[in-house]
Amino acid sequence: MGQPIAVGFFGVVAIWFAITVFRTSSMVRSALALLAVMVALGGIFLALEAEFLGVLQLMMMASEMTIMAIFMVMYMMDPGGLGQMEMTHQKRSAGLVGALGALGGVTLAVFVAWGGGATVPTPTGQLRLLGLEIMGRSMLIFETAGVTILVAMIAATAVAIARWR
Amino acid sequence: MTLTLCLLVGAVLFGIGLYGAFSQTNLVMIMMGVEVMLGAAMLNLVAFWRFLHPQAFSGQMFVLIVMTVMALEAAVGFGLATARFRAKGSVEMEEAAELKG
Numbered sequence: 001m002g003q004p005i006a007v008g009f010f011g012v013v014a015i016w017f018a019i020t021v022f023r024t025s026s027m028v029r030s031a032l033a034l035l036a037v038m039v040a041l042g043g044i045f046l047a048l049e050a051e052f053l054g055v056l057q058l059m060m061m062a063s064e065m066t067i068m069a070i071f072m073v074m075y076m077m078d079p080g081g082l083g084q085m086e087m088t089h090q091k092r093s094a095g096l097v098g099a100l101g102a103l104g105g106v107t108l109a110v111f112v113a114w115g116g117g118a119t120v121p122t123p124t125g126q127l128r129l130l131g132l133e134i135m136g137r138s139m140l141i142f143e144t145a146g147v148t149i150l151v152a153m154i155a156a157t158a159v160a161i162a163r164w165r
Numbered sequence: 166m167t168l169t170l171c172l173l174v175g176a177v178l179f180g181i182g183l184y185g186a187f188s189q190t191n192l193v194m195i196m197m198g199v200e201v202m203l204g205a206a207m208l209n210l211v212a213f214w215r216f217l218h219p220q221a222f223s224g225q226m227f228v229l230i231v232m233t234v235m236a237l238e239a240a241v242g243f244g245l246a247t248a249r250f251r252a253k254g255s256v257e258m259e260e261a262a263e264l265k266g
Contacts, residue, residue, distance in 0.1 A: 004167045011174035018181040018201050022189065034197050037178075041204050044171065048215040053228055057207075060232060064239060071243055072193050075256045087190050089259060094187035102180025109172030116168050116216035133222035141226065145233045152237045156244025
């Protein structure tokens with residue numbers, strides 16, 4: 001009973017802050033708004049009874065967005081947004097593309113008969129099943145993802161410290 | 166009904182992310198648009214897992230992969246931003262027209 005209400009509430013919060021990300025001229029505020037979007041998504045995950053993913057989302061995004069805020073302050077000419085610098089281009093076509101994308105998704109969401117109504121395992125059962133999935137059938141995928149992220153970390157650092165003329 | 170609600174939220178978030186990725190001039194802000202889009206994709210995956218296949222945990226596995234992709238995107242993006250900032254002194258993409266083929 002409470003599930004649709006919780007999902008709706010966190011959904012509205014997520015959409016509101018997603019709009020804020022691209023409307024505010026302060027970089028730190030927009031990084032924090034993105035963090036709020038991700039926290040709201042974590043709330044939806046928890047409301048959908050995916051406890052592990054919800055908590056993981058909250059922890060990962062809290063650290064990721066904090067790092068993002070630091071980088072924003074480092075690389076922006078006007079991180080505080082005090083100069084009211086124009087930071088957008090091709091606003092109209094971008095808005096059109098965004099509206100079309102959202103409209104397409106909404107059409108699919110509303111007009112497809114998705115079915116559903118299945119019951120989920122208990123949190124403990126979920127953890128057990130996810131562990132079996134990760135360490136069994138999806139082991140190769142999981143390991144590959146780990147190695148890929150390690151390679152990306154090393155490569156990104158190498159690019160960042162390389163000497164540029 | 167809740168599934169439709171989740172998909173609606175995901176669709177709107179995806180649209181906003183698309184707008185952000187196309188309209189922003191700063192590399193870091195473009196990455197934020199991509200992050201919003203990936204968040205919408207994750208929401209859809211969790212909703213589909215919950216309401217259509219709660220016994221199949223490949224769905225949650227897929228969410229973990231998308232989270233990895235988000236972290237990768239941030240790492241690669243910031244690596245590029247650092248390189249670009251050192252070479253040119255800014256990450257404004259309006260000034261990156263020399264990358265045009």
